[in-house]
Amino acid sequence: MNGNILIYDDLKYKNISPKAANLVMKDIKIVTVTTSWSENGSNGFVQDIPLNGIRAEDIIFVSPILSGDIALAKYQLSAWNKIDKIITDTNKITVYCFSEAPTIEIPLQIWVI
Numbered sequence: 001m002n003g004n005i006l007i008y009d010d011l012k013y014k015n016i017s018p019k020a021a022n023l024v025m026k027d028i029k030i031v032t033v034t035t036s037w038s039e040n041g042s043n044g045f046v047q048d049i050p051l052n053g054i055r056a057e058d059i060i061f062v063s064p065i066l067s068g069d070i071a072l073a074k075y076q077l078s079a080w081n082k083i084d085k086i087i088t089d090t091n092k093i094t095v096y097c098f099s100e101a102p103t104i105e106i107p108l109q110i111w112v113i
Helices: 018-024 070-080
Strands: 007-009 012-014 028-033 045-050 060-064 085-089 092-097 106-112
Touching: 028 045, 060 070, 060 085, 070 106
Parallel strands: none
Antiparallel strands: 007 012, 028 106, 045 092, 060 106, 085 092
């Protein structure tokens, strides 16, 4: 067999190729979008969320962490769909909702590349 094999053991990755390590070993951070929104003029709503260590030039992938309770998960997903844009800045992310702000907290996992 050619190439390296990725093995996850005791919360550590072993036998990783350098290319895979560059992706796998990056930070995953957890934050919560709260129900505290500021009006952003005619542009809807905005919320700054502190996120220590993130930089403006970081690339992120964001997804909600949905509840195990199906009814609550559906409500969270509906709220998540109201979020239109998330940008990074020094030690924070800024979340934008262009028309309607969520009225429920949404836990997020953020993969920083």
